[in-house]
Amino acid sequence: MAQVVLVHGIAQQFEGPELLGLRLGAAVRDGVKLSSGLTLEPQDVACAFYGNVFIEPGSRSGDLPPWDEHDVDAGLEAELLDAWCQRAAELDDAIPSWDEEGTRGPAGYAASRALLSRWVRERLNALVEARFFEPVSKRMLVSELKQVRRYLDEPPVWQAARAAVAAQVGADTRVLVAHSLGSVVAYEALCENPDWPVTDLVTVGSPLGLPVVFRRLSPLPVEGRGAWPGGVVRWTNVADPGDIVALVESLEPRFMSGPMGGVDDRRITNGVRMHDFERYLTAPKTASAIAAGLQQSPA
Numbered sequence: 001m002a003q004v005v006l007v008h009g010i011a012q013q014f015e016g017p018e019l020l021g022l023r024l025g026a027a028v029r030d031g032v033k034l035s036s037g038l039t040l041e042p043q044d045v046a047c048a049f050y051g052n053v054f055i056e057p058g059s060r061s062g063d064l065p066p067w068d069e070h071d072v073d074a075g076l077e078a079e080l081l082d083a084w085c086q087r088a089a090e091l092d093d094a095i096p097s098w099d100e101e102g103t104r105g106p107a108g109y110a111a112s113r114a115l116l117s118r119w120v121r122e123r124l125n126a127l128v129e130a131r132f133f134e135p136v137s138k139r140m141l142v143s144e145l146k147q148v149r150r151y152l153d154e155p156p157v158w159q160a161a162r163a164a165v166a167a168q169v170g171a172d173t174r175v176l177v178a179h180s181l182g183s184v185v186a187y188e189a190l191c192e193n194p195d196w197p198v199t200d201l202v203t204v205g206s207p208l209g210l211p212v213v214f215r216r217l218s219p220l221p222v223e224g225r226g227a228w229p230g231g232v233v234r235w236t237n238v239a240d241p242g243d244i245v246a247l248v249e250s251l252e253p254r255f256m257s258g259p260m261g262g263v264d265d266r267r268i269t270n271g272v273r274m275h276d277f278e279r280y281l282t283a284p285k286t287a288s289a290i291a292a293g294l295q296q297s298p299a
């Protein structure tokens with residue numbers, strides 16, 4: 001089995017494990033080679049693919065429904081959209097800043113579908129124009145909100161996603177590298193399987209610290225601290241300050257410590273592709289964490 005298992009994020013339903021594995025596998029091999037001189041062979045890296053769980057059963061196409069502001073759920077989906085927009089406004093002068101007292105937030109408009117739809121439309125319009133999400137359409141944004149909500153709320157979805165990770169973890173697997181929503185999948189899978197041989201978790205562009213996600217984690221946080229992920233020895237978290245999905249850049253204060261201490265939070269710059277998985281994989285601070293996990297003796 002592979003020594004390194006990659007776990008992708010949202011909006012990969014049009015991809016497949018082989019296709020993603022070729023591109024992401026090359027990125028991680030390049031990053032590790034350039035940062036440490038360590039050579040990984042193609043068979044040393046595998047991609048845990050779960051994008052297909054978001055395609056309706058029996059469908060031969062992953063085409064998106066014509067979603068718009070009327071289709072955004074008043075709960076988790078609206079909360080997540082609000083968090084993205086608030087962070088985008090902090091980072092980009094082109095994004096308007098909404099005063100929470102004046103707008104009352106998503107919960108304040110939940111009783112009125114018409115008012116909530118207008119509230120959502122304003123934010124979708126802003127994010128479509130933001131450099132963080134280019135190129136993207138409103139229905140793609142709504143789709144991404146729904147994928148996060150479905151993973152957190154629908155047992156068949158999270159069970160299938162975690163099973164996809166489990167299928168790639170074998171006796172030789174030492175490092176899990178997880179991006180975006182995939183970091184939630186990998187974290188929860190590790191918590192469920194403390195006997196896995198994985199010694200290192202590397203999360204990139206992660207929303208694990210975002211309150212709307214954090215308070216729904218499995219296992220639930222205790223007294224404001226999330227559980228350490230299973231039998232992992234080291235956990236490295238890498239974030240680009242411009243990546244609004246990784247809105248809470250530092251995870252160390254939010255999670256319990258492991259055998260070697262708390263989460264090692266690292267900052268990088270991915271240029272104009274702030275949330276791009278490949279950019280994270282080739283970054284020296286990410287690649288060196290992966291190489292360190294491969295070079296350490298198993299726990």
